[in-house]
Amino acid sequence: MLGRRDLLMAGLGGGVALAGLTGPLGLSAAFADVPGDKRFVFIVLRGAMDGLNVVVPYGDAAYRNLRRELAMAAPGETGGVSNLDGFFGLHPKLTQLGAWYQEKALLPIQAVATAYRDRSHFDGQDLLETGGTTPHAIDSGWLNRSLAALGGQPRLGLAVSDQVPLVIRGKVEVASWAPSNVPEADSSFIGLVQAMYRQQPQFETTLTAAISATQMADQATAMNDDGSDMAGVKSDNTGNMVDRKARLSQAKPGQAKPGGAQLQMFTAAGKMLADPAGPRIAVLEVGGWDTHTGQGTIEGRLGHNLELFDAALSGLRQGLGEAWSKTVILAATEFGRTAAPNGTGGTDHGTASAAFMMGGAVSGGRVLADWPGLAAGKLYQDRDLAPTLDLRAVTKGVLRDHLGIAEAQLDEQVFPASRQAKPVTGLLRA
Amino acid sequence: MSKPDAAFAAQRFGLGPKPGDLARIGNDPRGWLLSQITPESPRPAALGSLPPVTARIAALAAFRQAQRQNKQNNTADASNDAGTKPAKGEKPADGAGGELRQMYIDDIAARCVAAIASDTPLVERLVQFWSNHFTVSAQRPVVAPLALTFETEAIRPHIFGRFEDMLLASTRHPAMLLYLDNALSVGPMSRVGAQRDKGLNENFARELMELHTLGVDGGYTQNDVREVAKVLTGWTIAGLGAARQHPAGFGQAAFNKRAANKWAGAVDGDNASGFRFLPVAHEPGDKTVLGKTYREAGVQEGEELLRDLARSPATAHHIATKFARHFIADEPPAAVIAALAKTYLDSGGDLGRLTRQLIAGDAAWQDTAPKIRTPNDWVIATFRALQLQGDDIGKRCLMALRQLGQVPFQAPSPAGWSDQNADWLSPEALMTHIDLARLLARRAAQATDPRPLVSSVLGASISAETAFQINNAPSRADALALLLVSPEFMRR
Numbered sequence: 001m002l003g004r005r006d007l008l009m010a011g012l013g014g015g016v017a018l019a020g021l022t023g024p025l026g027l028s029a030a031f032a033d034v035p036g037d038k039r040f041v042f043i044v045l046r047g048a049m050d051g052l053n054v055v056v057p058y059g060d061a062a063y064r065n066l067r068r069e070l071a072m073a074a075p076g077e078t079g080g081v082s083n084l085d086g087f088f089g090l091h092p093k094l095t096q097l098g099a100w101y102q103e104k105a106l107l108p109i110q111a112v113a114t115a116y117r118d119r120s121h122f123d124g125q126d127l128l129e130t131g132g133t134t135p136h137a138i139d140s141g142w143l144n145r146s147l148a149a150l151g152g153q154p155r156l157g158l159a160v161s162d163q164v165p166l167v168i169r170g171k172v173e174v175a176s177w178a179p180s181n182v183p184e185a186d187s188s189f190i191g192l193v194q195a196m197y198r199q200q201p202q203f204e205t206t207l208t209a210a211i212s213a214t215q216m217a218d219q220a221t222a223m224n225d226d227g228s229d230m231a232g233v234k235s236d237n238t239g240n241m242v243d244r245k246a247r248l249s250q251a252k253p254g255q256a257k258p259g260g261a262q263l264q265m266f267t268a269a270g271k272m273l274a275d276p277a278g279p280r281i282a283v284l285e286v287g288g289w290d291t292h293t294g295q296g297t298i299e300g301r302l303g304h305n306l307e308l309f310d311a312a313l314s315g316l317r318q319g320l321g322e323a324w325s326k327t328v329i330l331a332a333t334e335f336g337r338t339a340a341p342n343g344t345g346g347t348d349h350g351t352a353s354a355a356f357m358m359g360g361a362v363s364g365g366r367v368l369a370d371w372p373g374l375a376a377g378k379l380y381q382d383r384d385l386a387p388t389l390d391l392r393a394v395t396k397g398v399l400r401d402h403l404g405i406a407e408a409q410l411d412e413q414v415f416p417a418s419r420q421a422k423p424v425t426g427l428l429r430a
Numbered sequence: 431m432s433k434p435d436a437a438f439a440a441q442r443f444g445l446g447p448k449p450g451d452l453a454r455i456g457n458d459p460r461g462w463l464l465s466q467i468t469p470e471s472p473r474p475a476a477l478g479s480l481p482p483v484t485a486r487i488a489a490l491a492a493f494r495q496a497q498r499q500n501k502q503n504n505t506a507d508a509s510n511d512a513g514t515k516p517a518k519g520e521k522p523a524d525g526a527g528g529e530l531r532q533m534y535i536d537d538i539a540a541r542c543v544a545a546i547a548s549d550t551p552l553v554e555r556l557v558q559f560w561s562n563h564f565t566v567s568a569q570r571p572v573v574a575p576l577a578l579t580f581e582t583e584a585i586r587p588h589i590f591g592r593f594e595d596m597l598l599a600s601t602r603h604p605a606m607l608l609y610l611d612n613a614l615s616v617g618p619m620s621r622v623g624a625q626r627d628k629g630l631n632e633n634f635a636r637e638l639m640e641l642h643t644l645g646v647d648g649g650y651t652q653n654d655v656r657e658v659a660k661v662l663t664g665w666t667i668a669g670l671g672a673a674r675q676h677p678a679g680f681g682q683a684a685f686n687k688r689a690a691n692k693w694a695g696a697v698d699g700d701n702a703s704g705f706r707f708l709p710v711a712h713e714p715g716d717k718t719v720l721g722k723t724y725r726e727a728g729v730q731e732g733e734e735l736l737r738d739l740a741r742s743p744a745t746a747h748h749i750a751t752k753f754a755r756h757f758i759a760d761e762p763p764a765a766v767i768a769a770l771a772k773t774y775l776d777s778g779g780d781l782g783r784l785t786r787q788l789i790a791g792d793a794a795w796q797d798t799a800p801k802i803r804t805p806n807d808w809v810i811a812t813f814r815a816l817q818l819q820g821d822d823i824g825k826r827c828l829m830a831l832r833q834l835g836q837v838p839f840q841a842p843s844p845a846g847w848s849d850q851n852a853d854w855l856s857p858e859a860l861m862t863h864i865d866l867a868r869l870l871a872r873r874a875a876q877a878t879d880p881r882p883l884v885s886s887v888l889g890a891s892i893s894a895e896t897a898f899q900i901n902n903a904p905s906r907a908d909a910l911a912l913l914l915v916s917p918e919f920m921r922r
Binding site for chain 2: 046049120121122123135159160162163164169175176177178180182183184188189190191193195196197198199200201203206207209210211213214287288292293302341343344346348349383405
């Protein structure tokens with residue numbers, strides 16, 4: 001039985017022989033579009049992560065009284081945060097991230113915010129993803145427009161999700177992939193579907209992207225765990241499909257994707273990115289941050305979510321293998337949470353929060369923050385951590401220095417009317 | 431579209447035709463739809479025997495009790511014999527927890543069966559539309575055993591009634607009170623707040639205005655959010671006997687025994703609803719929302735506020751937009767929205783009139799910008815078209831929905847499932863539809879001849895490519911699967 005990747009190659013007109021030269025997707029031409037073969041991952045933290053208890057300003061004299069029962073203990077105290085720089089500490093559930101900080105591969109960012117200054121999740125996520133200044137004014141994501149700035153090569157971008165998140169949605173065609181455990185339809189049937197869609201561009205384009213995403217996933221999961229077996233993968237191009245059921249039997253898309261499934265998705269994403277013929281830019285999503293109740297300190301909803309997130313990131317690094325050294329991962333949320341607890345053991349919607357830059361290409365081991373302070377009078381609208389850093393400025397710094405997108409394009413197309421948000425310099429390893 | 435068409439009506443306003451439906455609809459699709467608008471919108475047979483919300487709260491309370499017992503036993507075990515203590519994070523083998531999970535699975539199965547069998551699919555579509563508008567999601571596990579009762583008790587009775595009655599029923603329902611934390615919100619100056627250092631939770635107040643009523647541009651401020659939260663303090667759930675057994679974990683943390691005893695004196699509007707107003711947790715004093723002062727009046731403050739929110743022009747516009755987006759197009763014509771909003775305001779939020787107007791007008795009968803079926807609509811339409819039978823039909827339906835990422839009552843946020851095409855036609859989603867179509871068609875192929883099904887499900891107006899591929903498919907199973915992933919069937 002032919003697999004989907006054979007079908008796709010036949011569809012490209014070059015047949016199997018072409019695969020050996022250009023990679024099965026014909027993506028080798030795209031390498032030139034991402035200078036130095038760089039990888040970039042954006043992780044959308046949906047639900048408003050409480051940055052104050054993740055990158056904890058234990059050195060701020062107001063922190064403990066303000067946070068009351070939700071205050072994290074200082075380094076050295078029982079259950080204390082792990083010290084970062086003598087002022088900030090990392091939530092103790094982030095053990096992998098703590099190790100990355102030590103090897104200077106983690107750059108925590110504090111008091112950062114998008115252009116959004118209200119408190120709706122959905123409008124906040126809209127600006128986080130569109131990169132605009134007015135909710136619902138733009139219908140494409142800044143990462144898709146970055147792909148356009150890189151030349152618009154199809155399927156250089158990948159959404160590891162059931163759906164394509166807004167941040168990478170737009171004119172440039174991207175792939176999406178999520179684990180499934182339904183038996184796969186064979187290639188001859190998919191050929192019939194392709195023929196049926198011939199006059200239906202919306203369906204035809206989507207199907208083409210789906211075939212290529214399946215193919216990338218097949219290659220990625222056929223790889224050795226350390227990602228080293230590139231040659232083996234190439235020789236497997238003409239082989240049989242790997243049964244998705246066999247390789248990812250635990251995953252159940254559409255569920256909350258906690259624990260194991262989330263780890264699998266992150267690991268698979270890393271492997272796909274590691275593939276020389278695979279995508280270069282990927283988007284992942286993590287929910288569970290909307291801690292209005294039961295937030296806790298070390299344990300509780302936030303600590304549990306951080307533990308899963310830490311494990312998933314570890315899987316992503318494992319999947320990336322050698323490609324880790326060329327990778328920047330940026331994880332950001334739509335806004336932060338109230339500086340003080342609410343009345344029910346949690347926190348309500350706030351303004352500035354924390355973000356993370358991670359990866360072998362990151363100049364980490366320090367905290368990036370222009371700390372506004374938590375003392376009376378310093379809070380935004382007397383209730384939230386005040387924003388002192390524009391997330392767009394951070395993102396633009398990465399896109400310029402890591403992916404090589406020109407500043408003029410960043411100012412106008414990628415983040416419209418954002419000239420005043422100057423790209424942050426020095427985010428990457430020299 | 432020149433003339434209203436039966437197949438179009440069954441897809442756009444219904445759940446897709448069962449074989450024979452198009453003949454029944456005949457040449458009066460508007461009449462077929464209008465005949466489904468009845469004052470009482472009865473509960474389908476498949477949902478008739480499900481336990482009410484109060485029984486489910488009792489099961490939740492039992493589960494909490496068992497959890498606590500388990501915890502105590504584990505602590506005791508640990509002191510006696512550390513070796514038998516379950517590993518950290520391991521779930522106790524717990525009968526009550528299993529019962530709750532089973533309840534949720536049975537509920538989803540029953541909901542699928544009801545939709546697959548329905549002869550009033552407009553009713554089911556509207557129930558699901560409004561249930562999604564007032565999302566309660568089992569992503570908060572405590573909601574899982576209550577979610578279907580929310581739909582049957584708070585939504586279904588009101589789909590052709592007044593929006594404000596649905597809003598009140600939604601706000602009072604235990605599933606909503608728990609999902610958006612209002613059950614826990616306590617007036618800081620109330621007796622409970624003062625004694626136990628508890629306070630406001632503004633989660634529900636914000637979503638009430640942003641999602642349920644005014645819309646995000648509805649003109650409210652952060653201060654209005656706080657004030658609404660104060661108005662609704664004390665709106666919590668009943669039927670637990672003692673505060674210690676409160677399913678939100680309210681009891682142990684929030685109240686001492688003395689406070690718990692005061693529950694006996696609480697105003698309990700309606701024992702069957704599971705709602706309870708708790709005066710000792712209600713913030714005293716007047717509140718001001720959107721410039722209007724609500725005099726201290728206990729539970730009546732909230733009732734007045736909800737009716738005011740329901741009657742706001744911003745709410746009318748918000749509801750009209752969502753309604754039109756669901757039935758007409760992602761970007762519905764502004765004039766249609768304005769007309770629906772006017773009817774909403776003129777009629778005091780009469781949802782029956784809103785529905786009639788939609789059906790009577792021409793806008794919803796244009797097929798120029800079709801909607802992509804959500805996974806839920808596609809799975810239900812598939813099961814209806816193939817007439818899949820058997821005792822396990824609900825479970826198979828749930829399996830399919832899980833694969834496609836739209837398990838009922840698992841919406842990712844309080845905004846509910848998206849109603850935009852771009853969210854449903856992704857490469858990954860399309861491939862999963864193809865895989866599933868193949869699987870389901872293979873099982874149905876022995877009993878089903880695809881040729882007559884093409885006209886009895888898709889009607890007369892299908893593209894040449896679709897007709898050719900189905901008619902020339904190499905097997906019955908392939909022909910059926912192609913029908914299911916045809917552009918005509920993927921749309922509604």
